[in-house]
Each structure stands twice: as C-alpha cells, then as structure tokens.
Amino acid sequence: MRTLPRCLLLAAILAASSVCGAAEELELTVGQAREAARTAYRQGDIESANTIARIILESHPDDASALLVLAATEPLMGRPEEGRQAGVRAWANADDPALRHEAAFYTSKAYAADDRFFMAQLWLRRAYHTADSEEEREQLENVFDRLRTVSPWLMRFSxxxxxxxxxxxxxxxxxxxxxxxxxxxxxxxxxxxxxxxxxxxxxxxxxxxxxxxxxxxxxxxxxxxxxxxxxxxxxxxxxxxxxxxxxxxxxxxxxxxxxxxxxxxxxxxxxxxxxxxxxxxxxxxxxxxxxxxxxxxxxxxxxxxxxxxxxxxxxxxxxxxxxxxxxxxxxxxxxxxxxxxxxxxxxxxxxxxxxxxxxxxxxxxxxxxxxxxxxxxxxxxxxxxxxxxxxxxxxxxxxxxxxxxxxxxxxxxxxxxxxxxxxxxxxxxxxxxxxxxxxxxxxxxxxxxxxxxxxxxx
Known part of the structure; x- marks a missing residue:
C-alpha cells in the first residue's frame, strides 16, 4: 500500500513544524491524502489543499487527483499558468471518466483566469463531452454563456x-x-x-x-x-x-x-x-x-x-x-x-x-x-x-x-x-x-x- 508520512500532512495542514516534530511517525495512505486535499479545498482552505497536493506529487508526480487539486487551487493563489499546466497533466493521467471531467472543467477555469478565453472554451467543451448527466451539461451550457459574455473573443467553426x-x-x-x-x-x-x-x-x-x-x-x-x-x-x-x-x-x-x-x-x-x-x-x-x-x-x-x-x-x-x-x-x-x-x-x-x-x-x-x-x-x-x-x-x-x-x-x-x-x-x-x-x-x-x-x- 502506498503511504505518506503523516507528519508531513500535519505540517501541510497545520503549518506547524513543532507539531510535526513531536508527532509520532504515523503513515497515511495516498488515498487518504487525496481525500484530505479535496476536503481542505471544499472547506475553502486553499493553501492547505495546495500544499497537500504538492506533497503527494513529490513521490507520485503523475497522480491525477493531486494534479487536479493544483489545477483548482493555483489560479486562486494568483498562479493561473501553473494551474492550467497541472490541469492538462491531470487530464492526460486520469483513467477515471469523472476525474477527466473535473480536470477539463478546472483547466478551463485556469485558462479563463489567465484571460485565455479561446482555450477556456475548448476545455469547457471537453468537460461537456465527459459530463455523465443532462443536468451537468445544462450547467456547463450556462457556464459557457457566461464565458462568452466576459471573453473579448468569440470563435465559431463549421x-x-x-x-x-x-x-x-x-x-x-x-x-x-x-x-x-x-x-x-x-x-x-x-x-x-x-x-x-x-x-x-x-x-x-x-x-x-x-x-x-x-x-x-x-x-x-x-x-x-x-x-x-x-x-x-x-x-x-x-x-x-x-x-x-x-x-x-x-x-x-x-x-x-x-x-x-x-x-x-x-x-x-x-x-x-x-x-x-x-x-x-x-x-x-x-x-x-x-x-x-x-x-x-x-x-x-x-x-x-x-x-x-x-x-x-x-x-x-x-x-x-x-x-x-x-x-x-x-x-x-x-x-x-x-x-x-x-x-x-x-x-x-x-x-x-x-x-x-x-x-x-x-x-x-x-x-x-x-x-x-x-x-x-x-x-x-x-x-x-x-x-x-x-x-x-x-x-x-x-x-x-x-x-x-x-x-x-x-x-x-x-x-x-x-x-x-x-x-x-x-x-x-x-x-x-x-x-x-x-x-x-x-x-x-x-x-x-x-x-x-x-x-x-x-
């Protein structure tokens, strides 16, 4: 079973090296680390989610879930270029349809945050293609419409x-x-x-x-x-x-x-x-x-x-x-x-x-x-x-x-x-x-x- 030192995760979450130093050398599975990063992101703790994802990538550089968290958090920390690079890698390494869907969506958001609206629309179409319900597709259509309103460029091809x-x-x-x-x-x-x-x-x-x-x-x-x-x-x-x-x-x-x-x-x-x-x-x-x-x-x-x-x-x-x-x-x-x-x-x-x-x-x-x-x-x-x-x-x-x-x-x-x-x-x-x-x-x-x-x- 792939594991990570728990003290590193505690340091990531608490940002307190003294706690880590005093902590017992426990181990946490990669799956638990992924869930910790996602939980931190959902709770709005962007910095901790980003740090946990980076720790995972140190030993598992192609981990799609960790790359996805980077794609979601890097633009919020003022680094949209790093976010879209992580999103592209997450898309390439994801073998789960739901994960590919999320990777496409957050890559689109990262491109939009960098004012690269054409690529944002392309990745949003990929998210639309990998959506597994009609409700998700309708939501993405609304996102696409909002993207059109803020983008200075609109492209059409047939x-x-x-x-x-x-x-x-x-x-x-x-x-x-x-x-x-x-x-x-x-x-x-x-x-x-x-x-x-x-x-x-x-x-x-x-x-x-x-x-x-x-x-x-x-x-x-x-x-x-x-x-x-x-x-x-x-x-x-x-x-x-x-x-x-x-x-x-x-x-x-x-x-x-x-x-x-x-x-x-x-x-x-x-x-x-x-x-x-x-x-x-x-x-x-x-x-x-x-x-x-x-x-x-x-x-x-x-x-x-x-x-x-x-x-x-x-x-x-x-x-x-x-x-x-x-x-x-x-x-x-x-x-x-x-x-x-x-x-x-x-x-x-x-x-x-x-x-x-x-x-x-x-x-x-x-x-x-x-x-x-x-x-x-x-x-x-x-x-x-x-x-x-x-x-x-x-x-x-x-x-x-x-x-x-x-x-x-x-x-x-x-x-x-x-x-x-x-x-x-x-x-x-x-x-x-x-x-x-x-x-x-x-x-x-x-x-x-x-x-x-x-x-x-x-």
Missing part, C-alpha cells in the same frame, strides 16, 4: 461534406437554346452540370471592442472556403477540368454596432464590411458592404426585422464594377412550444456598365425550426422562390432582345441529431434541392445534394 449533382451551377442541357426555339450551339463541358463532392469550411472570429447593457461594438473576421472533387461522370463530360477549378472562397472583416433599442425608425444594427473573393484559385472580386437593420417587436412571441444593404464589387480582372442594393423584410413567430416560424420577402437591384451583370430580382421565403426533438432528431427546413430579370443580355456577340429571365425554387431539410454530440458539436444532415428555369438554356439548372456537417449545440 464544416460539411456534400455530394452534389451540380457543384458548378452548370446547365442541365448540353445545348445552348434561347427562348426554347433558337439553337445557338453546344455548351462546353464546364458549362454543363458536373457532379461530385463539395467540402466546405467556415470560420468566424468576433472581437468585442466595447460593450454595455445598451450597446455592443464588434470586429468580426469571416472566412469561407469550398473544396470540390469531380465524379468520374463529370470528368468524362469535362476531361480538362479539375475540381479545384470551381473552388470558391471569401474572406472579410466586418465592423458592427448593435443597440439594445433604437428610437423611431433608426436602425439597431449597423455594419460595414470589406472583403475579397476567390474562384478557381484566382482572385475574383473586392467587396465593400453597408448593412442597416431594425427589429420591431409586436408581441412577446412575434417580431419583424427590416434590413437594407448596399454592396459594391470591384472585379480583379478587366470587368466592370457592380453596385447592388437589397431590401429584406422578415416576420418571425415563436410558438408556445418554442418552435420558430418565419416568412420573408426581398428585393434586389444590381447595376453595372457591363449589361450581363445588371438585374432586378424579388424573392419570397419561409422557414421552420423545431425546438424539441422527435425520436431523437430535430427538424428544420426552408422553402424559397426567386425571380431575376436581366433587361439587357448578350451571349458572346448575340444580343438577346427580351433579355434574360430566371425563376428558381429551392428547398432545404435540416436534420439535427441532438442526442449525438462530441464536445458540444452535433451532426446535422441537410438535404437540399433547387430547380432554375430560364429563357436561356445555359441557366436552366437542377441540383440535388446532401451534406453532413457539425453545429455547436450551444
């Missing part, structure tokens, strides 16, 4: 993998036909629908610049990137193409300001964005965007949001600039069961000296998101219809008298597996489909895809 019947937005037909009657020729392979797999990664880092009960000012960094792989069928249609030819990426920085309430018709959210887009590995556009929006509460369960957006795009090639304006209106209703329903309409106008880019569009959409799961899954979905009118349009040297008109209908079904999670991330399967009709066959498309991704549960 990724998914989506097999698609049309990853490049290509035409359904191999021929170019105008108004269903005037054949022009055969489309190139890359202009036709190509099937394959699209993987996407999205990240967001939000830095709080100033905050009060009435306002919030943030600086946000957004990044999005797709990675495409063509199927064998697509390679036979477009032999010279590669999946990377259709990769898309965007990076932007957004300065945002939000007020709890704004008088009259003044917006409660204002944001200014600058960014860059890429396509096929080449720079595509530089963009700048101004967004104003306002929430109008009607009842405790009903509200509307109005949004106005102006955007400028400057192509990196010799193309002409584009100026876009968009108006959005959305109505939201939350049922007594917590389900969220919404309906919205939008209007868009884009102008450019390059006539192929100038158009006017309208759209309508509706969506629903369940609050509770059924048979272990939670459902959400959306349906949207849009119409875009290009009054002037040409294809090469051919000018289209009636311009171009596109009509699209799209639908998505999201399936959330809330009962399956890893570190607070739950798998989400999205089934999506869209169909576009146009008076120019190049823009008549059909797309069906299914994606598998992960979303944060809190």
């Amino acid at each position: 990724f998914d993998v989506a097999p698609s019947s049309n990853l490049n937005g290509g035409a359904s037909s191999e021929f170019l036909v105008i108004d269903d009657t005037f054949p022009v020729g055969q489309l190139s392979g890359t202009a036709r629908a190509l099937s394959g797999v699209t993987s996407s990664v999205q990240g967001q880092a939000v830095r709080t610049l100033s905050q009060s009960p009435d306002h919030l000012t943030t600086l946000t960094f957004n990044g999005y990137r797709t990675f495409n792989t063509l199927s064998d069928e697509a390679k036979s249609i477009a032999p010279e193409a590669e999946g990377s030819d259709f990769d898309y990426g965007v990076a932007e920085v957004v300065l945002g300001y939000r007020r709890a309430q704004s008088p009259f018709i003044l917006p409660d959210r204002i944001s200014v964005a600058l960014g860059q887009t890429w396509y096929g590995g080449e720079q595509l556009d530089k963009l700048s965007r101004l967004t104003l929006s306002k929430k109008v509460k009607i009842t405790p369960n009903d509200w509307m949001r109005f949004e106005v957006q102006a955007e400028h795009r400057d192509p990196d090639d010799d193309g002409q600039d584009r100026q876009g304006r968009e108006l959005n209106w959305d109505y939201f209703h939350q049922t007594k069961d917590g389900d969220l329903l919404s309906f919205g309409v939008s209007g868009t106008n884009v102008t450019s000296d390059e006539i192929d880019y100038a158009y006017t569009g309208v759209s309508a959409r509706m969506s629903a998101l369940m609050a509770d799961d059924i048979w272990g899954v939670r459902l959400g979905g959306s349906l949207e219809y849009s119409f875009n009118d290009y009054p002037d349009y040409r294809i090469g040297s051919i000018y289209i008298d009636d311009g171009r008109e596109d009509r699209e209908i799209s639908a998505d079904l999201d399936i959330y597996f809330d009962q399956i999670d890893y570190m607070g991330f739950v798998p989400v399967i999205t089934v999506s489909g869209s169909k576009t009709t146009s008076n120019i066959s190049r823009f008549e498309t059909d797309s069906l895809g299914i994606s598998i991704g992960f979303n944060s549960a809190f």
Whole structure:
C-alpha cells in the first residue's frame, strides 16, 4: 500500500513544524491524502489543499487527483499558468471518466483566469463531452454563456461534406437554346452540370471592442472556403477540368454596432464590411458592404426585422464594377412550444456598365425550426422562390432582345441529431434541392445534394 508520512500532512495542514516534530511517525495512505486535499479545498482552505497536493506529487508526480487539486487551487493563489499546466497533466493521467471531467472543467477555469478565453472554451467543451448527466451539461451550457459574455473573443467553426449533382451551377442541357426555339450551339463541358463532392469550411472570429447593457461594438473576421472533387461522370463530360477549378472562397472583416433599442425608425444594427473573393484559385472580386437593420417587436412571441444593404464589387480582372442594393423584410413567430416560424420577402437591384451583370430580382421565403426533438432528431427546413430579370443580355456577340429571365425554387431539410454530440458539436444532415428555369438554356439548372456537417449545440 502506498503511504505518506503523516507528519508531513500535519505540517501541510497545520503549518506547524513543532507539531510535526513531536508527532509520532504515523503513515497515511495516498488515498487518504487525496481525500484530505479535496476536503481542505471544499472547506475553502486553499493553501492547505495546495500544499497537500504538492506533497503527494513529490513521490507520485503523475497522480491525477493531486494534479487536479493544483489545477483548482493555483489560479486562486494568483498562479493561473501553473494551474492550467497541472490541469492538462491531470487530464492526460486520469483513467477515471469523472476525474477527466473535473480536470477539463478546472483547466478551463485556469485558462479563463489567465484571460485565455479561446482555450477556456475548448476545455469547457471537453468537460461537456465527459459530463455523465443532462443536468451537468445544462450547467456547463450556462457556464459557457457566461464565458462568452466576459471573453473579448468569440470563435465559431463549421464544416460539411456534400455530394452534389451540380457543384458548378452548370446547365442541365448540353445545348445552348434561347427562348426554347433558337439553337445557338453546344455548351462546353464546364458549362454543363458536373457532379461530385463539395467540402466546405467556415470560420468566424468576433472581437468585442466595447460593450454595455445598451450597446455592443464588434470586429468580426469571416472566412469561407469550398473544396470540390469531380465524379468520374463529370470528368468524362469535362476531361480538362479539375475540381479545384470551381473552388470558391471569401474572406472579410466586418465592423458592427448593435443597440439594445433604437428610437423611431433608426436602425439597431449597423455594419460595414470589406472583403475579397476567390474562384478557381484566382482572385475574383473586392467587396465593400453597408448593412442597416431594425427589429420591431409586436408581441412577446412575434417580431419583424427590416434590413437594407448596399454592396459594391470591384472585379480583379478587366470587368466592370457592380453596385447592388437589397431590401429584406422578415416576420418571425415563436410558438408556445418554442418552435420558430418565419416568412420573408426581398428585393434586389444590381447595376453595372457591363449589361450581363445588371438585374432586378424579388424573392419570397419561409422557414421552420423545431425546438424539441422527435425520436431523437430535430427538424428544420426552408422553402424559397426567386425571380431575376436581366433587361439587357448578350451571349458572346448575340444580343438577346427580351433579355434574360430566371425563376428558381429551392428547398432545404435540416436534420439535427441532438442526442449525438462530441464536445458540444452535433451532426446535422441537410438535404437540399433547387430547380432554375430560364429563357436561356445555359441557366436552366437542377441540383440535388446532401451534406453532413457539425453545429455547436450551444
């Protein structure tokens, strides 16, 4: 049986060497020493708990329980770095799930005490993953929310993998036909629908610049990137193409300001964005965007949001600039069961000296998101219809008298597996489909895809 001299423990607890010197050479098991350290910590005797843990570690340097006590006490004694180092070691050496859970939790607290909030959130997710009851998980969700309020940084990441019947937005037909009657020729392979797999990664880092009960000012960094792989069928249609030819990426920085309430018709959210887009590995556009929006509460369960957006795009090639304006209106209703329903309409106008880019569009959409799961899954979905009118349009040297008109209908079904999670991330399967009709066959498309991704549960 592993033992420790009891006089050392008495010295740790009483901090009196004379008592130890007079004490009989009794021995205490390591298990009893661990319990003594935990008892001292629970009773608020932080220094004694810390000292006992250090004595245990002198002869048992990888003792997970003693390392855990150090992780809990070192930050309270002004040494958060030592606390998080002990917590990481406790996690690595713990072979008991409950001990690993505590190690993750106190390591998170040690990182938070040192203002390293990103790592604090990561370790809190580990604590969430090792919690053995729903009550503990709910408590950790509340801790996570409080951590977000004190942290100047907020990080979000998501990724998914989506097999698609049309990853490049290509035409359904191999021929170019105008108004269903005037054949022009055969489309190139890359202009036709190509099937394959699209993987996407999205990240967001939000830095709080100033905050009060009435306002919030943030600086946000957004990044999005797709990675495409063509199927064998697509390679036979477009032999010279590669999946990377259709990769898309965007990076932007957004300065945002939000007020709890704004008088009259003044917006409660204002944001200014600058960014860059890429396509096929080449720079595509530089963009700048101004967004104003306002929430109008009607009842405790009903509200509307109005949004106005102006955007400028400057192509990196010799193309002409584009100026876009968009108006959005959305109505939201939350049922007594917590389900969220919404309906919205939008209007868009884009102008450019390059006539192929100038158009006017309208759209309508509706969506629903369940609050509770059924048979272990939670459902959400959306349906949207849009119409875009290009009054002037040409294809090469051919000018289209009636311009171009596109009509699209799209639908998505999201399936959330809330009962399956890893570190607070739950798998989400999205089934999506869209169909576009146009008076120019190049823009008549059909797309069906299914994606598998992960979303944060809190």
